[in-house]
Amino acid sequence: MKLVLTTEQQELRQAVRGFLAAASPLPAVRAAMESDGGHDPDVYRRLNGELGLSGLIVPEEHGGSGAGYAELAVVLEETGAALLPGPFLATTLAAILLREAGDKELLPGIADGSTVATVVLDGNRALNGAEADVVLSIDGDRVRALRGGERTPLTTLDPTRRQALVEPGGDVVAASAEGIARARDLFAVAVAAEQLGVLRASLEAIVAYGKVRVAFNRFIGSYQGVKHRLADMHCKLEQAESIVRHAAWAADEAPDELAGAAALAQAYVGRACFEVARDSLLLHGGIGFTWEHDAHLFYKRAKADEVLLGPPRIHRARLADLLEL
Amino acid sequence: MKLVLTTEQQELRQAVRGFLAAASPLPAVRAAMESDGGHDPDVYRRLNGELGLSGLIVPEEHGGSGAGYAELAVVLEETGAALLPGPFLATTLAAILLREAGDKELLPGIADGSTVATVVLDGNRALNGAEADVVLSIDGDRVRALRGGERTPLTTLDPTRRQALVEPGGDVVAASAEGIARARDLFAVAVAAEQLGVLRASLEAIVAYGKVRVAFNRFIGSYQGVKHRLADMHCKLEQAESIVRHAAWAADEAPDELAGAAALAQAYVGRACFEVARDSLLLHGGIGFTWEHDAHLFYKRAKADEVLLGPPRIHRARLADLLEL
């Protein structure tokens, strides 16, 4: 089991983190979320081009880098921490589904960044469903893909990432019961990696604030009422990171462990992420309730992510089944 | 709905509290729990004689005072807070059962303090089963009473109150399906009243300690790490007291509300009592882990009370049924 990043993975993290800090800091996130398209195409061009992230997990024969899910988890943690707007997660979920189900046609377009794709997760709802070129849907053991079709944008809780009602269907582009089952587990791992980033950034924000905000002539981080909560939040971060690393390792190296690790990841990290984002917002005091402060963006993303793959209890129920309880 | 004590009830509380503080302070509780009989007969003689508590809820026609359950709750809160050893609760549960099921024979002996009784709560287990003169058991819609029979003392978690395996059975002394159902709800209210006392005393102990114990040149109660937990514990106390008052009022005045109020009382107060006793012990630091300190006596009583009437989930399940969920 490998729970510590390799040197290469650390370099990948630094590269993505550095890029996002420069190209998509929170003021730019706000500008993007209020723009028509909901994200900055220029950031995506560089993300997919210079950093090659659209092709990260696409096999080399389809024009990607063929990296592992451990690398993907590193990247999603950073895009989560930066609240990167737009279809990055949506296209990533699509890439996971196509890779696992054995697609040949669509992956090259995803790898070179020319295709924005999404996956129908819940009846007819999809992340970035209005912006996607291709909508994938799961139909039994087949994957269907539809270009066009009806799209109805939704106004949702999370202003940094859009959703839409879409039409599932289209041509069959791949078929594999096993691949699709694996993809569903990998969705859970991918979302957990993003949640880990949201959790970490929420904690970092309130830790930083605790060192500069003064009340009653003391930094608020010196009060145990704040300090002890932050310590508890740090404990959640440590555990969440361990769980995500383990799940990503299992995805790459231990297929038998993947289902359990993925269900654990959603059962633990989804909840921890919302709790930390919530407490971070609350401990900011009144300013955390303002639109101008960023705390609410993390809080809303955390709640949207927690329910993205279904009510949280389904992950716990799956865990119970896998444990044969 | 009456959630505030009357002047008479306040006087009753003061009388019982004053008596127990003088006659059964914690050092005396320790002496009693290590004695052969597990309690001090002299304390019981005065409790039943001077204060008339054995006859409190026994109807006047059977030699008691015919007081209400609101008065009983006041008394049980005090005996709980004092961790009174011995069969007070056991005999009280027996009195409740006999009163509700319409007994004529046994109540006078209970009222005058000459009969120690108990009720089989769980198969063949009874509080103070070894010391009781009479063991009551519920057999369908009938109440049976057995003098003698086999008694096997148990060593249990709670050193301040004993349990034994007993033999259910004996003669039928009363019969009333409705009375027995009501008695079961009243058991929940009675135990909750005792738990309220245990909760209150646990909180008072750690609040007092927070004002005298020094660490790093400050009273530990001045640290928010302690203070904020005590504030949360106080919130539990306020809610627990409100729930117990309501349940006791319902027992006397609003029979239709009794079942729901009783299930609520066990669902809330049992948990709150253990949590407060646990946190009180932990916040005492190392001294709280010693046998010589009293914190563990409250902690153990709290856990023993929490499971006395069954695993706590049964009260929640009953609440769900009553709410027609």
Added chain:
Amino acid sequence: MDLEDYRQRARAWLEANAPGDRAEGTPDENGVAAAKAFMAKLYDAGYSGITWPQRWGGQGLTQAEERAFAAEAARFTLPTYVFSIGLGMCGPTLVDLGTDEQRGRFIRPLLRGEEIWCQLFSEPGAGSDVAALQTRATATDGGWVVDGQKVWTSVAQHADRGLLLARTDVEVPKHKGLTMFVVDMHAPGVTVRPLRDMTGRAHFNEIFFDGVHIPAENVVGRVGDGWSCAVTTLLHERLSISSGVGMGGQKDNPVAFEALRTSVDTGDPVVRDQLVELYVRSRALALFNQRLAQETKAGIFPGARGSAAKLLLAELTMFQADLATSLAGPEAVAYPGEGGAGGGLANAISLAPAMALGGGTNEIMRNIVGERVLNLPPEPRTDKNVPFKDLKTSGGLPS
């Protein structure tokens, strides 16, 4: 007059005069005009300022009449929101501490709804620690000049007058250099800007003071005595808030127990158990509030124990919005009318933090319960005897 007569007449008046349409939150310009018109009728009928002194325009009656009227009024939704700060906090402060000249000038127009009031204490750098405020009032010919910024101000966009707390001396410890003023919100240099909160709406305002002149006769209490004046105001605030704490607002709340029991799948035993948890917490707090109310009626003042109820309400509000969204799953995030089935859940989870932040954070509530109910020792204070100008400020933050 007999109390029952009083109640009957109040009911008759309300039935004849209360507007039928529902009014919620801050109204627009037209709504304000209508609200002022209603308030004038209410005053003229003798139902505004029922317990306030007759000399200043009140009715001089007792709590009994006040409660009787309130009980009848509870059946209507009266458009009195824009007057609530004036009636609940500013007016009572002036009755307690104002000069006769101030009482004569301000109270009758306040009670008759001719002038709307707001309260100007909080600042970006002074939230929990109100006495750390930085808005300066500098003595000048015949009065004072004010510069600074206030925040979290309700109804300021419609306000004619404000009760302002400002610093008049930085050389003394922070609690000793404050003064309270009545400020004309239409005076030159006053700018009111709506403050958008995390729900995307503007319930509050920011107020900027840029060289605003206040005449000397508008000082409330004594110069340098502003902190004890503010404590009076905050006491009135707490009373008016705590009287509203309870199960109120749960009736139409999409995340409260009664709504969830019909909207979620109670066939799942785990879901059912979570609903039981919500019921238990809701009932526990409701019964506690009812007990406090019964004690109050019996003459036992709840005091700081009301802060325990406020803390519990903040936690319950967050718990139920969190639970409801978690139970609903993906549908929870869509706003209604957008093809989503989320109903009010997205709004509820957006609004949930408000209860934990307005009127004192959970941490402040825990301090109050710990120190004033349980009498635990206070934190060591380093700001009591230091000149204000030497105190720490929040580095790198607007203040």
Added chain:
Amino acid sequence: MDLEDYRQRARAWLEANAPGDRAEGTPDENGVAAAKAFMAKLYDAGYSGITWPQRWGGQGLTQAEERAFAAEAARFTLPTYVFSIGLGMCGPTLVDLGTDEQRGRFIRPLLRGEEIWCQLFSEPGAGSDVAALQTRATATDGGWVVDGQKVWTSVAQHADRGLLLARTDVEVPKHKGLTMFVVDMHAPGVTVRPLRDMTGRAHFNEIFFDGVHIPAENVVGRVGDGWSCAVTTLLHERLSISSGVGMGGQKDNPVAFEALRTSVDTGDPVVRDQLVELYVRSRALALFNQRLAQETKAGIFPGARGSAAKLLLAELTMFQADLATSLAGPEAVAYPGEGGAGGGLANAISLAPAMALGGGTNEIMRNIVGERVLNLPPEPRTDKNVPFKDLKTSGGLPS
């Protein structure tokens, strides 16, 4: 010698020499004699003090050999408990800070199990705040005289020597007036009394010093420098504890997930969901501990992050004992062999607080994580520059 060879030889030695019976906790007199005999064999075979300097009796090998031996030894239960304080804390402190004369006298007998050591820091009035200790050492002819009381001392009833922290100057601030000593536990005036804990057993002792003489050459480090010596000892303690933190001890634990899954009714969906919660928390902590271990192997020292693992273990220990007893219901409270079916549950709930109290309370762990991992500002300290004799003490408490 090749590492694999070393490991093979260690395995062979252990298979030939490790006692077969299970040894747990503090042994009785006979057990101590057996333990000492085993320790002598272990030392003579070269497996005690593997990384300690050869000059003082160690083997002078590296962490690699130490880990190889530990990995093999983990398959046995060696009777080394009574030596753990000496090997983990006292010995390493003397290696770091002792005089050559002290190292020569004490270390070889310690490694060979001839002398058992205990550590004497904590006092009734000085728990989390160790530096507040009150035991006095007064200078006298050729040495010191000690009076006072220590508490929470493991293995003291068998100890030959103790590492003592005592106050030698009350006129200076509390951290500056301490001195560390080696004390002979058989000296006149030393009384060891077993301390009964809430489980009813005596895992610890209280030690009373009544005019105990300590020769001058037994001062460790410099007079007045005891606090920094104690920090060295506590650092070694933390290292030896944190290396043991993990899922250890869960295998035969009646309240851990694997035991509960077979003992409770998983047909009830609510019970099943609570078991899932236990599994999630247990796995979360186990994976965190494994990540810390992997980081340590990779040369990343966990430092204060180990306190997060300790805090989580304390919470998990309480959570699972509480859950197991709640699920079991009335049967949970009976001790086994008493006609009750409670198995180890009553014992587990009695023992559960220990993990949250030993080795630093949860509050101290949160302070450490907050200040040393997150670098949050410390509490204002009022005890840094005040003479010890002027500090507050716990009123009305034995100290």
